[in-house]
Structure formats: C-alpha cells, structure tokens
Amino acid sequence: MEFEKNRVCQLLGIKYPIIQGGMAGISESNLVSAVSNAGGLGVIGSGLMPPSWLEREIKLTREKTKNPFGVNLFMQNPKVEDLVRVLIKEKPPVVFTGGGNPLPVFPYLKMVGIKIIPVVPSPRLAKKMEENGADAVVVSGWEAGGHVGKNTLFSLLIETKKIVKIPVIAAGGIYDGKTARAAFLLGAEGIQMGTRFLASKECIASEAYKKKIVEATMDDVEVVLWNTGHPIRVIKNNWSEKVKKIEDKIFPEEIKAEKIAGSLGGQKVDDIPLLAGLSVAGIFEIKTCKEIIEEIVKELSEL
C-alpha cells in the first residue's frame, strides 16, 4: 500500500493516514507531538478542560513538533464557545469534533481555514456532516474505548462508504497492521487509534494503566453506564463491578454525575474507570509512537 495518493494524507499534509484519537486529559502535547513527529497526526483531547488548558497545550505542541496536529473539540464542554475562540486564535490545522452536534461551529472554524473532521456514530450523521462541508469523517462505534457508539465498525464502514464521498477514517478496534488492513479493506482511507497510543511510551497515563491494557484480553473489557445514555467501554475492575451492581438495580443520580475521567495519572487502577477499546486484545508491549507507526506501515507496505 502506498500513501502518496492517500486522500487523508493529502488533506492533512501527513506522511501516514494514522490518527491518534483525542483522549481527554490523556492526549496532551507530549503524546500529540510524538505521534505527529512519527508521521501520523497527533490530536489534543480537550474534553472538559478549560480554554486556558487548550491554549497552553497547543502552544506546547508547537514547541515540540513542526508537523501538523489536531484538536478534538468535545461539544459537551460547557465552555465550548470559549474553546472555539482559542481555536480561531491558534488555528490548529484540523479540528475533530465529538459528543454532540458540531454544525454550529463549522462556519467559525472554516472562516479561519481550519479543516473539520467530525467523529460520528452513524452513516446518517456522516452524510449530514459531508453536506455541511466536513473535510472527512471518523466513524467510531461499539469497538471503541471510552464513549462508544452503538453501531459497529463493520457496518459503519460499509454503510458510510455507500453514501459519502469524503474520506472515511475508521476508529475503534484498530491496533496493528492486520486490523488497519482490515479497515482499509472495508473502505477506510485512514485509521484512528486511541487505546494503542494510550499504551505508548510518550503517553502521560500511569504505567499501571498501560500495564492493564497490555494484560487485558477481549474478555477483560466491558461496556458500562448503559442506562445513562452515554455508555463507556472500560477494562473490568472494582469500579466497573461497583457500577454494574448499581446498574442491575437502579441508577442513582449520584453515579450519573460521577466524573468518569478520574485520576488517570495515578497508579490506583482498580477504582477508576479504565477506558479502553477491544484493541486491548492485541497489545502486548509498550512501544514508542514511532515504533508503533513504523510497524503498522511496514505491515501495510507488504500487502
């Protein structure tokens, strides 16, 4: 497989169509610059962070890489308008959106030349984004870590490719050349990986969290918080067991409001939600982003 004519590479000015999924509090300047320096596209996960945090991370990232990078804008951030002001000022090359309807911010981002790639959970929304000027879409489903869409990559890729012309990037369940190849075979023109990059050397997540990812098989992850309407996929632990026990009865408001992104930098991996995708099944070693990317590129080149 060659990437010179790959549309995602051309669109973003990157060497390989490998994107690091925006992970709130996890993908900051260290990880983002590491991915971008390795020829992929690092993406700052703004999540529920304040605008000042985003501004600082963009500046720090620019100090650490000369290559393109992106920002993931979480539409449920209560200060989303202020975040957009930061984006207009700092002008990162591309913005990914998630967690709600991004159409209201399209004009502002386009005005200053920022490319827009919404993360969507359905072919219908992919089409809607295309109609409103999105440059590409990421389809993300049930395979993903953290917030999951209710459709799956298999169906999302096939159905979305049928109805949109812009490049489709696959997210969820991809972690190596084999899974990337599978996504390309199903029509993807780029891949996005979260869990794989979380378990990278440059990521600021705790070693204990990364170890959990390395050790986990597909049987060790599960989706919880179903009844909140915002289910998340996590690695099983005390926290998930506790949540499941509550879910089996009634779902109190206290738990709904509980912050799911807890002390991610800490070592206590048994009582916090360990967001992770099905990709845990195939991750056995903590490598650098460069190593991870080059390994995938090698496998893809052998197709």
Place this chain on the structure above:
Amino acid sequence: MEFEKNRVCQLLGIKYPIIQGGMAGISESNLVSAVSNAGGLGVIGSGLMPPSWLEREIKLTREKTKNPFGVNLFMQNPKVEDLVRVLIKEKPPVVFTGGGNPLPVFPYLKMVGIKIIPVVPSPRLAKKMEENGADAVVVSGWEAGGHVGKNTLFSLLIETKKIVKIPVIAAGGIYDGKTARAAFLLGAEGIQMGTRFLASKECIASEAYKKKIVEATMDDVEVVLWNTGHPIRVIKNNWSEKVKKIEDKIFPEEIKAEKIAGSLGGQKVDDIPLLAGLSVAGIFEIKTCKEIIEEIVKELSEL
C-alpha cells in the same frame, strides 16, 4: 471466489457457504428447506420449543428438501435433554448451539455422527469449542439481531482467526455480496444470515414484520434489555420504547420474564419485539431465498 475448496461447503456438503441463522419460531421447515434447496444451509431454530415440535419440523424439512440442513439447539431450553434425544434419533447432518455451554452434549451428538458448530460471542470460547472437537464455529456479535454478543464482527473475526484452525463463519450485519465479501476479507469461510432470510418470501413471519425490516435503516434498530444480562437488538417501536422507559428507572421481574418471542406470525408490529440486525440498513425488497443467495453468489464470483 470459488467454492469447490471452501471448507464450510466441504464440511456440510453444500454448494455455497451461506447459512441461515436459527431463529426461534421463525426458521421452521418452510424457510429451512427453501434455503437448503437454494444451495445454502437452512437451520431449524428450536428455541424454547418442545421436543415434539422439533421432531415434526425435522420430518417436514426432510419432506421438502433432499439437501443437508441443520438444527440450532438453544441450551437454555428447559427440555434441552429431550431435544438432544430427538437429535440423536433424527440425526440432522449438523447442529448449531447457542445460549449457553454446549460441551455436555458434544459426546452424544458426535456419537451418532452429527457435526457440531457452536455459535460463540468471543475468540476464547471459539478456541474452547475447537479444543473440544467442534467442526467449525460461528462468531456472532453486537451486529446481530435478537440476542447480541457484546463483541463485534470486526474484532471477532480478526481475533478468532488468530487462534483457531477450524473454519470460522461470520454472523451479524451480513446481508449481501458486499457485506459477505467484507466478512471473507476479514477471514470468514462462511456467512450466516438471520434478518436477511427473515425478510424472504418463504419465511412465515408476517408481511408487516418483513415490511418493517425493509423500511428500517441503521437508525431504526436498537439494543434493549441490557440490564437483564441478555440484551437483544430490535427495530424501534412502542414495545422498545416502553421497555426503554422502564430500563431508565428500574427493571422489574415481570418484564424480565416477559416472553420476547411473542406473536411473530401476527400483524401487530408495534407492540411486539421485532428482532432484527443492522442488516436492515441494506434490505429493500422481499425476495426468494434462491434470489437472495444467487445474488450474493454472483457478487462474490466477481471478486
């Protein structure tokens, strides 16, 4: 793509590696024989039926086709031992299992030469079935209609192929040549389809149910009964809305016990659970099993 050397065809003595998924109360002798006569493998869905029902359907199927067919044995049937006695006596060529651990019945089925193909929701269980002598496995995940596994076809195929040598058959989300091709590209050697055959002319399901499948898009199906531990994918309707309202609060024992396979032959499609997979997205016309199969075969032969 040629099927002479396809292992699923060789194993089952069928022309095309296309299997009709066992659907309780839906796949009886009419549908089963129609699929088998068209070169695929029809499968009787015994579900919670009494042994006498199964015996009658096997006899009726034999009257309607000379080709191989199968029986799906639902391990949660309270009379599962009596169903096995029927199977030992009637000796259908192959038995598919689901809904629980089938290992205890393996020796009895093998004793009389019946091939065994368990339906499994994880690579680990696929491996376990292989180790215990299964002839092939069906991996079925979140894409499926009715009872869903919590993994997805994308991840199931890739991970299962890594660890088992017996043929892997893909189930869930497959409905045409394009989706079948995708499954083969991911390593499947056969495909199983439920919803697609439910919406066939020969199926005894009501025309109203079939119409719902034809009209539905991916946005029109959803998974409910999550908190029972046995989630099912259905087409949205009053029933699913009612269930969801209850799920958002607490889950009473009455609903848990409610039969989900209600009056499937009736026309009142708004108040019964309409089991269906994501395949609804691509089904636009009620065709015969022969037409459905030949269309897929044609598309596959053009690869």
